[in-house]
Amino acid sequence: MKISERLMRAKPSATLAVNAKAQELRAQGKEIVSLAVGEPDFQTPQHVCDAMKKAVDEGFTRYTPVPGIPELRKAVAGYYGNFYGVNAGMDNTIVSNGGKHSLYNLFMALIDPGDEVLIPAPYWVSYPAMVELAEGKPVIVPTSPESGFLAEVKDLEAACTDKTKLLILNTPSNPTGGHYPQAHLDEIANWAKSKGIFIISDEVYDRLVYTPADYSTLSNFWEKNPEDVAIVGALSKSFCMTGWRIGTTLAHPDLVKAMVKIQGQSTSNVNSMAQKAALAAFEGPWTLIDEMKVAFQRRRDLAYEIISSWPGVICPKPDGAFYLFPVLDTFFDEETPDSASMCTKILEEAGVALVPGSAFGDDRCIRFSYALDDEILKKSLEKIGNVLMKK
Template identity: 55%
Template sequence: MLTALRLSCVKPSATLAMSAKAKEMKAAGRRVLDLSAGEPDFPTPAHVKDAAKAALDADFTRYTAVPGIPEARAAVAGYFKQFYGVSAPAEAAIITNGGKQALYNLIQAYVNPGDEVLIPSPYWVSYPDMVRLAGAEPAFVPTTAESGFKITLEALEKARTPKSTMLIINSPSNPTGCHHTQAELDAIAAWAFSRNVFVLSDEIYDQLVYEPAKPASMAGWWESKPEMVGIVNGLAKSFSMTGWRVGYALAHPDLIKAMSKLQGQSTSNVCSFVQKAAVAALTGPFDAVFAMRQAFARRRDLALSIINTWERAVCPTPQGAFYLFPDLSGYFTPEAPDSTTLCARIMEATGVVTVPGAAFGDDACLRLSYATDEKTLTEALTLMGGVLKG
């Protein structure tokens, strides 16, 4: 059967594919240690669940306005005020079906066919395909493990062309855990604006930044240049609400209206009672979020202590998110000459599931998630080390 030509440029999500493979192996009776999932293993905070239950009991189950209920949009604005000191009106916010829809809608609403979008590499798997579906082309900006995967102004300038209209920055990063300081973000923003490049800042991991690093955001720049900045966030990662599918964006009200127009013709509003839960999450308390952040920091340190025993691995210390992205090219062999075959070799030998770096634009690396308990993490990495050294 023929399908639309526009889909020929879209690849299946490698992260979802590896998670599906893990489930398939479990169903076949195989013991699996899954380091592929970008999903916290903590429960959703109790007060968030209580808010959803209360909304259901109150029969808050009908359609809402496409960009979200007023309380939820105001809660987004309040979140930026509380954590970043930024004043924003509710009409500058939209509630979406996960952060992914916020990204997709914003790219579709801003980018034109023939444009180029600068994407630092390694990158989250969906960015390039979202750009291509808008009729634009991704222009990758290389980084290295040795530099901690941080982008430089020199690399940005080298990648830029007259067609460059947008820069997507993700800090903390999936897959690397790289986190830019506020000063570094400020320098990137100044570079972009001086060249009329719109900045789309994906801040989905903004609460998962580990001391001594400090949270950083493009929110201050949005306040002074709202026509040049769009910020995407969501509740999946920092609030352990992956299945709730709640994201949001902060952008110029005119851009929000365009995104709402697109959303109105695709999914319409986010689930009504889930929006009430989103209000509870965004307004606090945040104790569960802070406790989860401390647990992730401990897991990161544990994982690094094991990976650092792998003599040919190069693994920068991530300052955010919950991923490690070691360069394991020193372990490539004629039988396993790239990240995909190395992943398969490890999985078949040990039942440990990871994601090949090729999916993120860096075939030298593997992505390992430490969003799992310490016992599983220790066993999985120890088994991986045995394969690598064997």
């Protein structure tokens, strides 16, 4: 048996590898705290759970249309109208099995073999692998902590060639928490349009933006330029529905049809009961988001203060999501020369799981999630500090 070359080139998920190591240590009886988790620690709202139970009780357990039930697709379009004033219809939307599936469908629909895709780094771990699985070529565009890890037009221009087909943007960012102001997003969007480069805007964390920063989106740009951009969203982060697998795409009807074709030949529709739960989430109330934002902003400030106190550390203060991405290479040495070995050392000596920056395209850094209890977060960071500062 021979596994395909395209799959052999794809790298396994680093976050899953970290989790496997943590589970191994737990099995040995060691107490392990995870700051590697990419999901909120709040419960899914009761009205969402009740909608799922009602769907089961009423026998809503059959196949649905591949792109989602009509009322849910309308609710997705309505989301962009309610929050961003965008006029969209049902035919502009498709519901997929999580934001990851939405992105994968887009890459498969848009990339031809050899097409280049600009990916600002640090990037979400799956972007390059997805591009390669679609037989495209990831072109990594480095950014700096001094800029908050936000890409500038000049950086993108320098990486652009006549083979550049797509640009993937992520705001707020996983792994950095960096958030593009609206003017910055618009500048990049206008540049991309002038170059004939399609933008995929990953806005899965769009509701988790902290004051004084304000929300931003490319959905308004999409409304005027529907053939030049697609917007990916999800309920995973904003409604604590990571396991429910509800991803959404706002796109031109022709692109939606292409994604429906791919989804129809791969997964078909999203779980029918989860669609009813998603509809309840979109219909509200949205009070959970306000609760989470208060908690996450408090935890961000707590973690930022501790991490920034470590000597030689550069740590941009993020405006969104629930991650910090400090530069920790000042602590690298012969024994721990990179982010992966440093994460292993911290896991073994402090009992805290983290994700190495190499997984996100910047080996100087390590990703910290602050989506857990304040006191546990504080104690975990203190343990990490003790390991780093140990002579």
